Amino acid sequence: MKNKALTLPFVLWAMIFIVVPLVMIVWYGVTIEEPIPYTEIIQPDGSVIYELENGSRTTEKPWQKRAVVSLSNFKRMLEPTYLRLLLRSLKVAVITTVICLALGYPVALILTGRDFKRPALWLMLLILPMWMNFLLRTYSWMSILENSGILNSWIARLREAIPVLDEWLLARGVRRRIIFLYNENAVILGMVYNYLSFMIMPIYTVIEKIDRSLLEAAADLGASPAKSFMRVTLPYSLPGVLEGITMVFVPAVTTFVISQLMGGGKVPLIGDIIQNQFGKSSDWHFGATLSLLVMVVVLAFMGALGRIDKEDEQSKEVRIL
Amino acid sequence: MENNVILSVKDLRVVFEDGFVALGGVSLDIGKNEFVTLLGPSGCGKTTLLRCIGGFEKPTSGEILYKGEDIIHLPPYKRAINTVFQRYALFPHLNVAQNVAFGPDLRGEDKKKTALEVSRMLEMVGLAGYEKRKISSLSGGQQQRVAIARALINKPDVLLLDEPLAALDLKLRREMQLELKRIQRESGITFIFVTHDQEEALTMSDRVAVMRSGEILQLGTPEDIYNEPQSAFVADFIGDSNILAGTMVRDRLVRFLNCEFPCVDGGFGEQAEVDIVVRPEDLKLRTMEDPIEGVPQGVVESLLFKGVHYEMKVRSGDSVLLVHSTHARPVGTRVKMFVAPEDIQVMHKSDCSPDVLKRHADRAK
Missing domain, CATH: 2.40.50.140 (Nucleic acid-binding proteins)
Structure with a gap:
């Protein structure tokens, strides 16, 4: 704090790229657009002159609009349609996060295993697809899952090859072409695929940092691998788990591309609606209001996670005291 | 001596993946209640030998007999042997008492009984009243004592100590040497102690094994080693x-x-x-x-x-x-x-x- 000049670049950066946009979003959120008011004055010759509030007159009909502070967008936001969308977004994000955790933790654990050769290479292979364009990745999934896609053609071939299986499946009402795409599960699959590495990385990093001698000490004192996992690895990896949850949950709540592509527009999420406001519907004000809503939800979530983290530390503290 | 042997190492070889021979066929008999020191410069294989006995290193060949039974295929948690690690390896998320109680808790022993036992152990290592202290608030010497208490509470027949005094200053080291010797005598536990400090080895041990390049060059009482070196x-x-x-x-x-x-x-x-x-x-x-x-x-x-x-x-x-x-x-x-x-x-x-x-x-x- 001694040299304030050194912090200036950051302060400037934060002002331009964080504070100003945020203020703009809040401003848009709490205002609506309305046409500027004017009065028509019919001239003796029958022509019309428009007088604005500030007294200026024009012969052209005023087209400008102005922003007026109004909470009507907040009222609209609380309509069941939007709340349902938000709830679905939350549900999809929670499911995605849980699946990512269920897949990611074991992967991270295996990668940090002592007997695992070349963990860096495997980690790299896991992350490599993430270097490809996000859209490309999602389109690839679509071409695998679509009705005439790779998966369906394989299944078809398998059913042709084994007629008994085909009959058995038909008898159970399984159609020849299974519809994988354009439903909630497809959206979740797309999210899990895209966000999984964000779960693996932080967990891998914390587990990797655990002092091996602690695990040896646990084993020395009689802890089987399962017990030493419960008593040493798990408590030490918790910060990584919390970070992974945040890294997956937050983008999952706000995503729109995945739901549009994998869901084919049939599974709109809150992100889609927001994007819509800035695109087709061109209602930036309502878009901003919905953004604020999502922001509050995310902040509440982060706050809850942060409390878990702190409580965890506090309970440690308490136990120690 | 013969029927008093508790741990017997027979022609133990450890060859690392890169071909380095860490132990080149070591044999050693250790008696009950004995204080044996593995002494040698770094890289002589003394820690490898200790880790083999503890179960943390898998020997390439050879036998380790504990009370006459080969324990080479037993994982560490199934061996009735405890270790005091070089840098103590105390659990930083647990307090002193929880660290010491780690072993008994794992075995599901009665909490009240364990708490009493923990206090008794802490008293023995001179840390009475330190139960609730954080590990990070302890000095090196205190942490070392907690590590010893954590190992001893399990009442092992054999205690392995991997350069436990290396991180301490000279004065504290001298004190701890005497302390360890006293604990060993009082508890009747066999100590296998690794060090590169010859003075420490001579002061504390009943017998010293001088190691070099994965071999035991000489095994004998401190007097023998000092007065009658064979090489x-x-x-x-x-x-x-x-x-x-x-x-x-x-x-x-x-x-x-x-x-x-x-x-x-x-x-x-x-x-x-x-x-x-x-x-x-x-x-x-x-x-x-x-x-x-x-x-x-x-x-x-x-x-x-x-x-x-x-x-x-x-x-x-x-x-x-x-x-x-x-x-x-x-x-x-x-x-x-x-x-x-x-x-x-x-x-x-x-x-x-x-x-x-x-x-x-x-x-x-």
Whole structure:
């Protein structure tokens, strides 16, 4: 704090790229657009002159609009349609996060295993697809899952090859072409695929940092691998788990591309609606209001996670005291 | 001794993946209630041997018998052996009492009983009342004691200690050496102690195994190791010494420093090349007026006051000898040197003799 000049670049950066946009979003959120008011004055010759509030007159009909502070967008936001969308977004994000955790933790654990050769290479292979364009990745999934896609053609071939299986499946009402795409599960699959590495990385990093001698000490004192996992690895990896949850949950709540592509527009999420406001519907004000809503939800979530983290530390503290 | 053996290591070999031979066929019997120290420079295989016994390292071949049963295939958590790790490996998320209670808790023992036992253990290691303290708030010596208490509460028959005192300062180390020795005597537990500090090894152990390059060079009581080293390496590693090339003229007569000395060793054969070790405190300086004949002469080159004694370097021909004496001789004094026959230790030549001899000869430069 001694040299304030050194912090200036950051302060400037934060002002331009964080504070100003945020203020703009809040401003848009709490205002609506309305046409500027004017009065028509019919001239003796029958022509019309428009007088604005500030007294200026024009012969052209005023087209400008102005922003007026109004909470009507907040009222609209609380309509069941939007709340349902938000709830679905939350549900999809929670499911995605849980699946990512269920897949990611074991992967991270295996990668940090002592007997695992070349963990860096495997980690790299896991992350490599993430270097490809996000859209490309999602389109690839679509071409695998679509009705005439790779998966369906394989299944078809398998059913042709084994007629008994085909009959058995038909008898159970399984159609020849299974519809994988354009439903909630497809959206979740797309999210899990895209966000999984964000779960693996932080967990891998914390587990990797655990002092091996602690695990040896646990084993020395009689802890089987399962017990030493419960008593040493798990408590030490918790910060990584919390970070992974945040890294997956937050983008999952706000995503729109995945739901549009994998869901084919049939599974709109809150992100889609927001994007819509800035695109087709061109209602930036309502878009901003919905953004604020999502922001509050995310902040509440982060706050809850942060409390878990702190409580965890506090309970440690308490136990120690 | 035979039926008193609790742990027996038989021809243990450990070859690392890169082909490095960490242990090249080590055999060692350790008795009940014994304090055995594995001593050697870093990279000699002492820690590897300890880790094999603890179950943290898988030997390439060989046997480890615990009470007569081969335990090589048992994972660490199934061995009734506990370890005090080099950097203690205490659990930082648990307090002192929870660390000590880790073993009993795992076995699901009664909490109240465990709490009492924890207090008793902490008292034994001099940390009574430290139950609720955070690990990070403890000093190195205190952490070390917690590590010992955490291991001892499991009442192992064998306790492994991997350089547990290495991180402590000299004064604390001395205290802990005595403390450990006391705990060992009181608890009746077999201690296998790893260190590279020869003084520590001599002070604490019932027996010392001097290791080098994955082999045990000599196993014996501290007195044996110090007074009767069997190779130049052991003599050099343990304590200060003068190691010289010599020739066994015949049994009980050895020639070095261009003089012949009566000695107590024999069986080397006539005119055999040997290594000689003479401890600095066993080299007695006499004045030139002394009537003694046929002994090497020299000139005092340096004189250092070391507290208990003076350390002098005496040049005699091409050699410079280290002499410890309570009696100082000024630099430049000409002296005669006398060694009693029983203070001359004659050793077979070994593969590291050239190295050691060269280093001792380099003192002359």
